[in-house]
Structure formats: C-alpha cells, structure tokens
Amino acid sequence: MSQAKKILYRGVPMIEGWPEKIMAAQEIVSLTLKGRAIPRIRYGDEHSGWGANQHPCGDCAVFKGELHVPSCDIEECPSCGEQLITCACAFDEDAEDA
C-alpha cells in the first residue's frame, strides 16, 4: 500500500507533493510535434465531457481551464484528439535541447 500522505489542496484530497505538480503543469502550455508548438488541451476543453463544471479532473485533480498534470489519463492529445498518454503522436521529447 502507498505510504503517500493525503492532503487537502483547494478543498480537493490528493497526495502530498501533488499541488506542486499541478503548479508546474501550468507552465507547460504546449507540446512540440516535429518542431511545431501545439497548445495543450485544458481540462474542460476535451471533446468528451468529463464533468469539468461539476468536479476537478478525476485523474489529476486540476480545475476547469487548467492544464492537466503530465501523464494524466484524461488529457486529450491536441494533435489527434485521442487520449494523450496512449496516442501514437511522437512529440519531441527534447525540444529544448534541439
């Protein structure tokens, strides 16, 4: 079982350290595909309704209009519209070093 401590951030229960991940995620506004920056899909802008008006993201706990924490399974790919963590798009992982 996980030993991660549960905390409350903005009224939402999550593991300790997660608020920092949410804050860091807001800085990553786009993904790079073949050298082209594509803005990420914010929670609530997905094609499928995830209930953004009713509750925070069920996976990463961001609020509507915020960017998902990387590896969230609800984030939609801005290129193909599929689930980002499983889609086939080959985003440039190391664009900053290029």
Ligand SMILES: [Zn+2]
């Ligand atoms: Zn999410």
Ligand SMILES: [Zn+2]
């Ligand atoms: Zn994709």
